[in-house]
Amino acid sequence: MIPFGLLSGFMDSKEIRITELGENGFRFRLAEECPEPERFLICFYDMKKAGYRKVEIRKFEMNAVARTSAAEEWCVQDQENGKKENRVSFFREYSVRVEQKDYMEEVQRLAGQYNRYIRLKLEGDDGELAKALTGYPAELDEVHCESLEEQKKLWFGENSSAIKRTPEADQSVEGLFWDRETEFALELNNTSLYEEYLRQPLKDFLASYWQKNYLTHSWLAGRTPERFYIGNQFCHNLFPTEEQLFSIMDKMRSEGLEITLAFSYIREFMLPSVGKLLEKVDNWCCIHGMNVEIVVNDWAVAEMLHGKTSHLCPVFGTLLNKRKKDPRMKYKSGDISLFQQNSLNAEFYRDFLAEEFHIHRYEWESCGYPQEFPPGKNSLHLPFYQTNTSQYCPLYALCTTGDRGTQQLAEHCPKFCEKYALLYPEHLHMMGRYNSLFGVDKTLLESPEMWKKIKGIKPDRIVVNL
Structure with a gap:
């Protein structure tokens, strides 16, 4: 799951939460069932330019994902123990397949930048991370006044x-x-x-x-x-x-x-x-x-x-x-x-x-x-x-x-x-x-x-x- 600040999306005018991302498509989650939209707008954050790149998608294949939620699994267990309860789904999940070149390129770029960020975060301190990402002069952090x-x-x-x-x-x-x-x-x-x-x-x-x-x-x-x-x-x-x-x-x-x-x-x-x-x-x-x-x-x-x-x-x-x-x-x-x-x-x-x-x-x-x-x-x-x-x-x-x-x-x-x-x-x-x-x-x-x-x-x- 990519952090929300780095990846956001819109289904027509409705904002969606993208839960999975791949070069051939993505998944998103909604609180209720929805009809198929006319378009998606996916916003990818570019760490180098400190701004978003937007990709509009009008050709896609969208399907509801057959999945048991955590709440439904608890209900199933209760039924196995002899209790009868109605299943209540608290979200709907959809899979969208995309075969669009600019979308694929943005996914690859975002994944590369995010992986680099995680590696720098794990291997160095905050100064080294800031220097690699923004040009922050980490070497000057050692220069202090005495009083x-x-x-x-x-x-x-x-x-x-x-x-x-x-x-x-x-x-x-x-x-x-x-x-x-x-x-x-x-x-x-x-x-x-x-x-x-x-x-x-x-x-x-x-x-x-x-x-x-x-x-x-x-x-x-x-x-x-x-x-x-x-x-x-x-x-x-x-x-x-x-x-x-x-x-x-x-x-x-x-x-x-x-x-x-x-x-x-x-x-x-x-x-x-x-x-x-x-x-x-x-x-x-x-x-x-x-x-x-x-x-x-x-x-x-x-x-x-x-x-x-x-x-x-x-x-x-x-x-x-x-x-x-x-x-x-x-x-x-x-x-x-x-x-x-x-x-x-x-x-x-x-x-x-x-x-x-x-x-x-x-x-x-x-x-x-x-x-x-x-x-x-x-x-x-x-x-x-x-x-x-x-x-x-x-x-x-x-x-x-x-x-x-x-x-x-x-x-x-x-x-x-x-x-x-x-x-x-x-x-x-x-x-x-x-x-x-x-x-x-x-x-x-x-x-x-x-x-x-x-x-x-x-x-x-x-x-x-x-």
Whole structure:
């Protein structure tokens, strides 16, 4: 049985499941009896071209296969034991004989490619398999940096290809981004940033922030943020304490900054505390006459915000705004334009979010390929983008047991992520932070001209997430 992703078929307009394949024909299975169709369309996946080859079949010989199903065999055994039960067939199987040259050639090609894949899978490791199939540079997997600091310096430092701040560059960036009154925001997404922000005046905090991330020379450092995100979209243990949260919000209000609170997924035991916290935030907004955005990454939070949206504005978070993201995608062949859209490009879905949850803003990540942003308010996070998140933290497992596979819920998190991170081969441009894996996309850092390649509605907010 060839995997369904490699071989699919249609009988007239009805999709069928092919169970056996040969050069002279195939078998397929249906839930009920059917009349003979006019044609078959068989789709063979070509691993080299990363696409399907279609073969239309109009001349064929089709017969029902006389076969006893597993359910029928059990009924037969019951009858032999003296029990009388009716036989019930839960599927019909048909055999199709084909004498078509292009069909035979596609069967031979698919069988050869699939056999090669199985052999490579058995004989080598994942790197060797990827190298043979896609040209992935497996030999570079041995090149690592010694620390996260070294890695970030290599990515963003003055010797990198990030755009340096010069009068010409500032003018170019000004023309591309800020002339549209694009809002600029920073994320405070871990405990050390919360504490540092509370200790320092805004100007000193920003100077330290850019310096620690080796981006003092970058065009990003040329503008003061109008908004801050407080909280972490991916780890529930990195949200600030209640005391920290309101201290940060009070300080931001005094500095004239807009506020967005970022919530992650919500585990069952967190529901009461998160509900009470949202009530307190809503009360704070009423007292101070401010509106606060709430990034929603769990439908439970969206439900909690019902009746509170006069001051608390729901935002569609990254974990709910799903799309294909992986730093290894550049090694894959095929049509990358198929990744440019996702569910938010469907008008009926945006209407549903607006009507049911009052959601009008969507959080996106710059993830290495052009995206088509839908109508509405769009926030673009850069340069890091999330690829994987686990509620059972792999970094916690590695630090406590030495094995990242023995993951469990960190109920009393010691914040290992303040000191440690998982490093990957340098050429992949990725790292493991707290409970997630992140890739880094430097396209907008290195070439603001890439902004012009963004399709659809341009984002009206840039969010830096270093």
